[in-house]
Amino acid sequence: MLNGRCNKSPMKSIEKTYDVAVIGGGLSGLTASIYLAKAGLYPFFIVEKMNQLGGRAMTVKKKGASLNMGVHAFYLDGEGEAG
Ligand SMILES: Cc1cc2nc3c(=O)[nH]c(=O)nc-3n(C[C@H](O)[C@H](O)[C@H](O)COP(=O)(O)OP(=O)(O)OC[C@H]3O[C@@H](n4cnc5c(N)ncnc54)[C@H](O)[C@@H]3O)c2cc1C
Numbered sequence: 001m002l003n004g005r006c007n008k009s010p011m012k013s014i015e016k017t018y019d020v021a022v023i024g025g026g027l028s029g030l031t032a033s034i035y036l037a038k039a040g041l042y043p044f045f046i047v048e049k050m051n052q053l054g055g056r057a058m059t060v061k062k063k064g065a066s067l068n069m070g071v072h073a074f075y076l077d078g079e080g081e082a083g
Helices: 027-038
Strands: 021-023 046-048 060-064 065-068
Touching: 027 046, 027 065
Parallel strands: 021 046
Antiparallel strands: 060 065
């Protein structure tokens, strides 16, 4: 997976050995990837079964209109709505 696009047959293209694999390129997987990169734990790879990143946070195009799906607010544990 490069530049937000996924190889259609990612398992066939893996020729290197990685210490870390992130399963799923949704918000959780991408957030985990940021933390891995910040901690210097790379290279790692993200396995995503769809042909785009974002998981349930996606933009769907219907009849010329763009609908933003997914997260609209984040909630911090015990601190209420964060935005
Ligand atoms: C309309 C709508 C509004 C929402 N509003 C909010 C909100 O306000 N606040 C909030 O916190 N949340 C909201 N959510 C929920 C929000 O979608 C999730 O909080 C967030 O997107 C979950 O991210 P995730 O990465 O955990 O899971 P997902 O987004 O589901 O990502 C999981 C990823 O893993 C991939 N995957 C699954 N199985 C495999 C596999 N075996 N191999 C490879 N890849 C795999 C999937 O294709 C997907 O890309 C909303 C959801 C919807 C639909």
